[in-house]
Amino acid sequence: MKLTGENIIEVENLVKRFGSFTAVDNISFQVKKGEVFGFLGANGAGKTTAIKMLIGLWSPTSGKANVAGFNLFTEAEQIRKNIGYMAQRFSLYEDLTVIENIQFYGGIYGLRKNILKERAEELISELGMESFRKELIKNIPLGWKQKLALSVAMIHKPKIVFLDEPTSGVDPITRRQFWDLIYNAAEKGTTVFVTTHYMDESEYCDRVSIMVDGRIEALDTPTQLKKQFNAESMDEVFLKLARPTGIQI
Amino acid sequence: MNRRRFFGFLQKEFRHIFRDRRTMLILFGMPIVQILLFGFAITNEIKNVNVAVLDMAHDDVSRDITNRILSSEYFHLYQNLNSEKEIETAFKSGKVKEVIVFENNLAKNIYAKNLGNIQLIGDATDPNTANTIVAYTRAILLNYQQELNKGSKPPAIIQTEVRMWFNEELKGVYLFVPGVMTIIMMLVSAMMTSISLAREKETGTLEALMVSPLKSWQVILGKVIPYLVLSFSITLVTLALSMFVFHVPIRGNIFLLLGEVLLFVITALSFGILISSIAPNQMAAMLISMMGLMLPTIILSGYIFPIDNMPVPLQVISNIIPARWFISMLRDIMLKGAGWSVVWKDTCVLAFMAVVFLFLASRRFKMKLR
Numbered sequence: 001m002k003l004t005g006e007n008i009i010e011v012e013n014l015v016k017r018f019g020s021f022t023a024v025d026n027i028s029f030q031v032k033k034g035e036v037f038g039f040l041g042a043n044g045a046g047k048t049t050a051i052k053m054l055i056g057l058w059s060p061t062s063g064k065a066n067v068a069g070f071n072l073f074t075e076a077e078q079i080r081k082n083i084g085y086m087a088q089r090f091s092l093y094e095d096l097t098v099i100e101n102i103q104f105y106g107g108i109y110g111l112r113k114n115i116l117k118e119r120a121e122e123l124i125s126e127l128g129m130e131s132f133r134k135e136l137i138k139n140i141p142l143g144w145k146q147k148l149a150l151s152v153a154m155i156h157k158p159k160i161v162f163l164d165e166p167t168s169g170v171d172p173i174t175r176r177q178f179w180d181l182i183y184n185a186a187e188k189g190t191t192v193f194v195t196t197h198y199m200d201e202s203e204y205c206d207r208v209s210i211m212v213d214g215r216i217e218a219l220d221t222p223t224q225l226k227k228q229f230n231a232e233s234m235d236e237v238f239l240k241l242a243r244p245t246g247i248q249i
Numbered sequence: 250m251n252r253r254r255f256f257g258f259l260q261k262e263f264r265h266i267f268r269d270r271r272t273m274l275i276l277f278g279m280p281i282v283q284i285l286l287f288g289f290a291i292t293n294e295i296k297n298v299n300v301a302v303l304d305m306a307h308d309d310v311s312r313d314i315t316n317r318i319l320s321s322e323y324f325h326l327y328q329n330l331n332s333e334k335e336i337e338t339a340f341k342s343g344k345v346k347e348v349i350v351f352e353n354n355l356a357k358n359i360y361a362k363n364l365g366n367i368q369l370i371g372d373a374t375d376p377n378t379a380n381t382i383v384a385y386t387r388a389i390l391l392n393y394q395q396e397l398n399k400g401s402k403p404p405a406i407i408q409t410e411v412r413m414w415f416n417e418e419l420k421g422v423y424l425f426v427p428g429v430m431t432i433i434m435m436l437v438s439a440m441m442t443s444i445s446l447a448r449e450k451e452t453g454t455l456e457a458l459m460v461s462p463l464k465s466w467q468v469i470l471g472k473v474i475p476y477l478v479l480s481f482s483i484t485l486v487t488l489a490l491s492m493f494v495f496h497v498p499i500r501g502n503i504f505l506l507l508g509e510v511l512l513f514v515i516t517a518l519s520f521g522i523l524i525s526s527i528a529p530n531q532m533a534a535m536l537i538s539m540m541g542l543m544l545p546t547i548i549l550s551g552y553i554f555p556i557d558n559m560p561v562p563l564q565v566i567s568n569i570i571p572a573r574w575f576i577s578m579l580r581d582i583m584l585k586g587a588g589w590s591v592v593w594k595d596t597c598v599l600a601f602m603a604v605v606f607l608f609l610a611s612r613r614f615k616m617k618l619r
Contacts, residue, residue: 055460080462091457095268096261107257108461153457 007066008033008160008191009054014063016049023049025214026063031160031193031207036186038205039195042242046214047195048088051164054193055085068159081109084158088165090149094138098129101137102152109156116155123151143174150181154190161185163194167201179204199235208234210241217241254463258471265445266475276441276479280433280487284495287425298382299327300347301339306355310365314393318349323385336370346372347382359397426491427579428552430484431513431572435546437480438514440538442521446472447534450525465614473518480514500586509582509592512599513575519606520571526613546572574599 009031016024024046031037041047052058054067056076065072068082092101102123106116124130127147132140140148146166154161163182167175179201186192194205202208202222209219218225218241222234231237267273300318304311319326327345330336339345350368352358359365369386371379449455458468491497499506520542528534547553549563550572556564567573574595581587581595 057456057459077462080460083460085457085460087453087456089453091452091454093261093265093454094452096264100261100264104257104261105457105461107260108254108458108463110251110254110462112253 006033010066012064014065015061017061022214027216029209033191034189035206036192038202038208040202041211045211047211051162055162082159084153084161086149086153086163086166092137092149097134097136098132105152106155160191165195199238202234212242255467262471262475280429283429284490297325298346299344300324301328301330301345303330303350305353306351308356310356311351318389340372426497427576430487431576433483434480434514435517438476438517439521439542442476442518443524443534443538444531446525447528447531451530477514484510499583501582506582509578516571516603519610522610523606545570550576571602
């Protein structure tokens with residue numbers, strides 16, 4: 001991993017309110033180019049809201065943000081061309097085949113036919129899915145779907161890929177394979193912004209931020225965080241942060 | 250670059266549609282089955298109905314009318330009656346469905362008082378058939394009366410009420426073709442579009458589309474075009490079937506007809522998008538389009554139940570049903586051969602509705618994504 005020190009995401013005092021409820025409360029952070037950035041928090045801590053603002057799906061109530069070198073408020077169009085996104089419910093069409101899904105997403109990202117063809121073959125052989133090519137998505141195993149969804153989200157070689165809880169509901173082996181793909185992408189220079197609530201996964205990230213009730217309570221490398229909170233594992237770090245008043249279970 | 254994106258999206262939409270064979274079969278099969286059913290089975294057309302005649306006048310008018318009734322293919326003289334007492338016996342035999350009674354001095358009354366009376370008695374054990382038969386007879390009588398009045402004499406009236414004005418050929422299938430076409434267009438355009446968009450919402454693929462460089466109008470247009478093509482081709486199939494199998498005429502301008510079809514499809518499509526922007530999932534989209542769209546369309550559009558026979562509040566409500574205006578236009582153009590000068594009002598109403606729905610739909614759709 002070569003970190004050039006260049007920031008690819010810069011967020012300053014970002015706020016999102018829904019009526020009187022503040023989902024994201026004044027967060028600020030930077031993500032460096034080529035980093036695997038873990039965005040952690042319990043369910044309902046505001047992770048998904050934050051990610052949806054960064055990819056231009058929801059507009060922030062206030063604050064400043066730059067994504068992939070473009071202003072979130074004025075250059076959303078440019079941002080979209082330069083990012084990939086994979087949601088909790090991965091977005092493949094069940095009634096289309098593997099190759100048709102790849103072609104479709106390549107197409108809406110404006111890839112030329114010959115480049116798309118090349119890219120599709122590359123992707124299929126990388127995943128070892130040659131035998132599934134013409135299989136409908138609904139007929140292939142969940143693990144494969146998830147890996148394919150990740151690759152499809154990166155078909156246009158985006159600068160940043162946003163993954164919103166990509167591994168929820170998957171068995172440990174597939175999760176491991178999935179993280180191999182993430183590392184692979186990062187090695188090729190793609191910045192990976194990943195949310196998760198599996199604390200063990202945060203150990204795989206270069207840096208981790210932990211969100212509690214809409215705020216970022218901690219942000220550092222996993223090693224530093226464990227040192228700072230005097231904890232054995234990220235799990236412990238998280239519990240100490242989430243229950244600062246020392247409620248005993 | 251932009252065009253490539255859009256065509257990729259369009260191709261995907263067509264794949265969804267053609268891959269779902271069962272839905273395709275229903276969509277193309279349903280209008281065909283409905284037209285055939287209405288044409289052959291559920292017909293309120295009558296043929297060779299046995300009638301009895303009680304002619305107390307025995308003059309040239311009564312003979313003229315009798316001949317005219319019997320020479321149509323609808324009626325067959327079963328017996329001549331000689332007295333009122335025989336009417337009951339005739340009905341009880343079960344063979345006679347209608348008795349026609351001419352009053353005494355019918356011709357004299359018509360020429361002198363300009364008012365003649367003819368009594369039509371139907372066998373109301375089957376009320377629907379009786380109604381139809383009586384109405385057919387009335388139509389013939391009316392026809393006769395019109396001819397009688399062609400001279401410069403003050404108009405003579407043969408006292409009857411006529412309800413079957415609008416369908417001179419007295420054919421049931423003529424009336425149903427516009428209705429069936431409307432229902433199918435509503436189904437394909439509004440319901441299928443709303444379900445298809447709601448499905449993308451449900452499976453999360455809509456989010457992926459919104460994050461992509463595709464613009465929201467491209468998504469909407471990409472959703473709309475395939476269903477536009479689909480409902481247009483189904484309409485053509487329905488039209489061809491009714492023309493070639495049932496000889497339903499298209500008396501008006503075919504391009505005017507197709508133009509109105511296009512307008513209606515656009516209205517229905519914008520309704521579909523509006524529904525999908527409200528509905529969180531496919532199930533809800535289907536329920537809303539069923540309850541909010543299909544049922545009012547079937548019941549209040551005049552497709553099955555004539556609007557003129559409805560209670561006044563329902564007549565008022567029927568004004569906001571797009572299909573009502575469309576069906577009336579279709580009937581005008583197809584059956585009456587009406588042109589632009591007749592249908593422009595209905596067209597304006599429909600166009601106004603389309604604009605309102607489109608405006609609401611695009612507003613709601615944008616708000617959802619921001």
